[in-house]
Ligand SMILES: Nc1ncnc2c1ncn2[C@@H]1O[C@H](COP(=O)(O)OP(=O)(O)OP(=O)(O)O)[C@@H](O)[C@H]1O
């Protein structure tokens with residue numbers, strides 16, 4: 139049975155369990171004349187939860203563990219001799235997987251019986267051609283060992299799936315039946331399903347936390363690998379970024395970090411004042427009609443794909459800045475520049491600042507405005523002295539959110555600022571950022587063995603630490619402000 | 625209504641004679657919220673250095689009329705005021721009058737204490753600062769101290785002027801708001817149910833304060849409590865369904881009102 143089908147069957151069982159459990163609770167209470175501890179539906183819910191939750195748990199665990207087991211078995215069947223020179227074992231193993239999956243299609247298309255695979259009644263020497271016919275293209279001929287491994291893989295997967303179906307359904311039925319017989323009128327079904335729901339919610343948040351930990355863990359792991367091959371002091375203190383795929387690269391982070399900070403700074407210089415003023419206008423001055431039109435129109439800016447902004451930077455803003463500013467001022471003749479990317483990125487994050495700040499300003503209680511107007515303050519005095527200070531923590535949060543957007547942005551930088559890693563103060567010079575270099579170090583190479591590729595993880599980790607730092611600073615500011623005023 | 629005639633009749637001593645002058649005078653005031661006619665034909669004379677209480681059932685328009693006196697209704701888009709209200713014989717709805725300036729002259733204290741999220745000092749200094757009342761820092765310190773003294777809060781907060789105003793108790797916050805209003809030296813102070821969010825002890829303090837403020841300010845207070853109106857006010861005005869039903873001396877109002885509706889309301893027969 140496929141996973142989806144198993145899932146559906148368990149859901150149906152759970153639904154059935156709900157009604158059966160509910161009915162049993164009702165009839166038991168009627169027989170014994172004792173009042174049910176909880177509403178009847180809670181007894182049904184208890185049975186349903188006992189059917190579904192452990193079964194899904196087994197299903198998920200199985201889906202994780204089965205590939206690991208099968209891979210390790212198949213791995214043992216592939217001798218080193220079939221691995222091509224300079225190739226990787228992992229590539230052969232992935233061939234095994236593809237052949238195994240392709241065999242199903244071959245069998246059904248040629249109407250071959252399952253047993254033919256094992257008893258040798260059909261000649262599989264032409265297996266490569268047959269597989270190509272069903273859309274599985276292989277580079278070379280398939281060695282016998284690989285073919286055998288593929289068959290074993292297929293067998294293993296089949297058997298595993300069957301066992302999984304049986305195990306999941308058994309668990310569902312066993313737990314269901316047990317909880318069903320457990321029902322008594324005085325059973326605290328309401329508390330049981332409460333506990334279950336709580337456990338589910340905790341499990342969900344655990345998933346999120348574990349995922350974060352996993353991401354950080356893998357970043358840290360690969361970064362450590364990188365620093366084994368490349369000295370950390372060079373990475374952190376060198377001002378040259380010059381990767382060579384033949385080795386002997388200079389991988390100093392400073393030019394990239396500088397580009398990132400420079401572009402983000404320009405973006406914020408554009409977005410924060412404009413965004414804040416938009417927010418103040420929308421929240422304090424605009425009439426309902428204007429607001430209902432203007433706010434969605436500004437928010438459209440946030441929905442434009444960044445690649446479109448990138449094109450705008452490339453064909454409009456870049457040449458404009460070059461022709462009217464950079465060249466007349468003698469500051470350069472490159473159409474990709476920090477300023478181009480910064481300006482366009484700033485426009486992109488305006489709605490982040492304006493929309494969030496607008497909500498925050500609106501949340502400032504009307505009574506504070508009344509108090510200020512009642513003392514004879516004008517509207518702008520009220521905004522400057524009462525509303526903005528009261529909204530400050532939220533506004534800082536909005537700005538930092540916009541900042542992390544800017545730091546993580548890639549597409550606009552590639553098209554607007556180019557890909558040259560440079561340490562320069564001239565805003566009309568082409569530069570690049572950390573994210574762009576992460577992409578360019580990783581494209582075209584899937585083997586993470588050289589410092590030139592592994593540096594991407596070190597860059598990623600650095601970026602992560604910076605964004606984390608930003609958030610911590612934001613929290614600190616917000617908290618300090620709160621202490622002062624609440 | 626002929627107020628002036630009545631006033632002379634009931635002012636025995638020369639000391640109280642200053643109370644006779646009319647401070648605020650309203651003529652045929654109508655207020656609309658969109659199509660809703662919230663205040664109808666209100667005529668009233670509010671006397672200088674007197675506490676005038678507005679009473680009446682909920683929704684009868686007390687707050688609405690109160691907010692006409694410092695043009696706070698201007699901040700509500702749907703609200704429209706017709707008729708004539710003058711303070712010291714100057715029509716405040718004249719196009720030449722700047723509502724912002726007017727509000728410095730007519731202070732307001734709200735139902736819920738609404739201190740700004742700033743320090744106690746900054747709360748009181750807010751008004752003097754925006755109106756440029758203090759040339760030097762020391763002047764500002766004096767204004768703040770005297771406002772807090774007038775509001776009866778000085779002894780409680782003089783050692784912690786820098787701590788946040790929102791950290792005070794509800795009653796202290798309300799007195800802080802009164803100090804904030806007093807600091808700009810208004811001539812009239814409007815109070816919209818200033819004690820409705822306070823406990824009896826805090827209420828007593830605020831009432832005592834109102835009593836003292838009467839020496840220097842003209843006070844209009846909206847209240848739902850008959851006892852409070854009787855305790856703090858010299859004049860009482862009764863509103864009902866947007867109309868001013870009766871305006872009279874507080875003593876007379878609570879013992880022998882002219883209007884049957886006032887009688888019914890005071891006896892608790894509606895409202
Ligand atoms: N902003 C507004 N928009 C529309 N109608 C309003 C508004 N404010 C008040 N009203 C209406 O005007 C009438 C008078 O309201 P007002 O607040 O002056 O009553 P009130 O006498 O102060 O009542 P309460 O004692 O409950 O405070 C009510 O019917 C109310 O619904």
Ligand SMILES: [Mg+2]
Pocket residue numbers: 686687688816
């Ligand atoms: Mg009111």
